[in-house]
Amino acid sequence: MSILLGAIADDFTGATDLANNLVRAGMRCVQLIGVPQGEVDLGEADAVVVALKSRTCPVEQAVADSLAALDWLQACGARQFFFKYCSTFDSTDAGNIGPVADALLERLRVTQTERLLATESERPGGSQTVMVPAFPANGRSVYQGHLFVGDRLLNDSGMQHHPLTPMTDADLVRVLGRQTPHPVGLAARPVLARGGAATRVHLEALAAEGVRHVICDSLDEHDLETLAEAVVDYPLVTGGSGLGQALPEQYRRRGWLTEVAEPGRLASASGSALVLSGSCSRATLRQVAHFLEHHPLGQRGGFALDPLELAEGEAHLEAALAFARAGLAEGGPVLVYASADPERVKAAQQALGVARAGELVEQALGRLANTLVDEGVGRLIVAGGESSGAVVSALGLRQLRIGDQIDPGVPWTQAPVEGREAPLSLALKSGNFGGEDFFTRAFAVLARLTGDEVLG
The missing domain is CATH 3.40.50.10840 (Putative sugar-binding, N-terminal domain)
Known part of the structure; x- marks a missing residue:
């Protein structure tokens, strides 16, 4: 090797x-x-x-x-x-x-x-x-x-x-x-x-x-x-x-590397589409707003996670799961997000502590990913570095095959999932990266890359 x-x-x-x-x-x-x-x-x-x-x-x-x-x-x-x-x-x-x-x-x-x-x-x-x-x-x-x-x-x-x-x-x-x-x-x-x-x-x-x-x-x-x-x-x-x-x-x-045809080729994608966002960067906030504008609540829109409500018990997370399941049943894509403006983030951190507020969001996103992928999500976008780490860890993924680019710095990847024949298609997005329409356009890019049906 x-x-x-x-x-x-x-x-x-x-x-x-x-x-x-x-x-x-x-x-x-x-x-x-x-x-x-x-x-x-x-x-x-x-x-x-x-x-x-x-x-x-x-x-x-x-x-x-x-x-x-x-x-x-x-x-x-x-x-x-x-x-x-x-x-x-x-x-x-x-x-x-x-x-x-x-x-x-x-x-x-x-x-x-x-x-x-x-x-x-x-x-x-x-x-x-x-x-x-x-x-x-x-x-x-x-x-x-x-x-x-x-x-x-x-x-x-x-x-x-x-x-x-x-x-x-x-x-x-x-x-x-x-x-x-x-x-x-x-x-x-x-x-x-x-x-x-x-x-x-x-x-x-x-x-x-x-x-x-x-x-x-x-x-x-x-x-x-x-x-x-x-x-x-x-x-x-x-x-x-x-x-x-x-x-x-x-x-x-230097002669160390030879030309390779299609180094980013991926397999066909399958399963419903979900976006999980924990980033509070300006770029991600714009992407969340764009998604909500084009997918209003009640029509496969978004569910806002609140660290303060997460701290009170399981009810808030169960509500997020119920919302996601309903939207996915309609065909998706669905967005669950903890992304918020600096003042709301600061308020949660003051009430819970910086570490605790972050842990609550990461744990919630990880549990959502684990549950919903097990129930059939096959195309998943995660926004934010810490959020991506939490989701990947919760899913138990150990290796990703890197595919072609959605936006600069963000490719589609695929990972094997135990018990599933098709791989999970996964995009891990840095909070600062991606165009305003990233959450909606990414699934269309994946469809073009794999020859599958466009979602949403």
């Missing part, structure tokens, strides 16, 4: 986002849920993405889980490793991006496998990694080390209101500097404009000065291609899925 790229993602939607771009760039990709135990049949996969739930967990747990994933991927013979986090650099001053990156670098310096070059001195980047969160296709760019979402600085994009990882500083050099004791540098766009070779020289000069982490500007796809050329030999790279889409071409130029 040998793969070219081994990736470690800090949440489930981020893993799917990266896997999507790898498939689009011509790599056969498998996504695994959690650290695998023992050998796994990867088929002819060129890349494996291990999806963790480590973005908001305690630092020690995030480091331990990430190192366990790294050890497993090393055993698969991966040539290069990728630490994937959100394109909005979601984290706190304690981590987990800096501590995990530090731990991965240290482990790689000590335990490089025979598949890698024998000594660190023979391989560029052995003591350094790059930080490339930019994803221009989804409006995430970095200039002079500052992260933009569209035309707004990160701290004015809505991310400052994130319930778990509020981002109030757009200067990523400064943000990362609070998470690691090691020097943080910058590869600014004027350097990238001189090409891959010049960028590599700049990185080497920073490494000679002891700079371990380098925040990289990126305004467009060409910048990402330049960075991919500069770091293709690095043992470890980190960032968003934009860099992931640029790396495969560099692999092909």
Whole structure:
């Protein structure tokens, strides 16, 4: 068993986002849920993405889980490793991006496998990694080390209101500097404009000065291609899925990767259609509003989950199940959502505590998914990284086959479900991703991909 790229993602939607771009760039990709135990049949996969739930967990747990994933991927013979986090650099001053990156670098310096070059001195980047969160296709760019979402600085994009990882500083050099004791540098766009070779020289000069982490500007796809050329030999790279889409071409130029026909092909889809949304991002709130406008209550509309009512007992969850069953019986799609504006989220958190409010929603979404998939749902969209993690865990899924894209960063995937002949078609959407009509259009995209009947 040998793969070219081994990736470690800090949440489930981020893993799917990266896997999507790898498939689009011509790599056969498998996504695994959690650290695998023992050998796994990867088929002819060129890349494996291990999806963790480590973005908001305690630092020690995030480091331990990430190192366990790294050890497993090393055993698969991966040539290069990728630490994937959100394109909005979601984290706190304690981590987990800096501590995990530090731990991965240290482990790689000590335990490089025979598949890698024998000594660190023979391989560029052995003591350094790059930080490339930019994803221009989804409006995430970095200039002079500052992260933009569209035309707004990160701290004015809505991310400052994130319930778990509020981002109030757009200067990523400064943000990362609070998470690691090691020097943080910058590869600014004027350097990238001189090409891959010049960028590599700049990185080497920073490494000679002891700079371990380098925040990289990126305004467009060409910048990402330049960075991919500069770091293709690095043992470890980190960032968003934009860099992931640029790396495969560099692999092909090295002769490591061959052309593959239809790397994202999926089987026929079956079963009713359900949307579960826990994200409170601006993008998801617009998607919820669009769905409700086009599917009014009483006509396969939506059911709003309330953490305060969930805390009172089973009645609220049972009402959600009853609503979903009725809508699915009419043909679906049906939406159950805990997405709410910042003021409502804040009120629930003040009453219940941040952790408890989040746990109640995640548990409810997981139970809804488990029950309704068992009753026949076969096409499922989940919005939000934490929500996706909860749903995938509740369903007991361990492996996803990555299909073609719905919107940038969001593909359809399929997973085997015990006791069912047809696979479950599943889309795990980061809260910030997707067009306004995503919840309605995604099922039409799946129908086109698989040749099945359009729903709704």
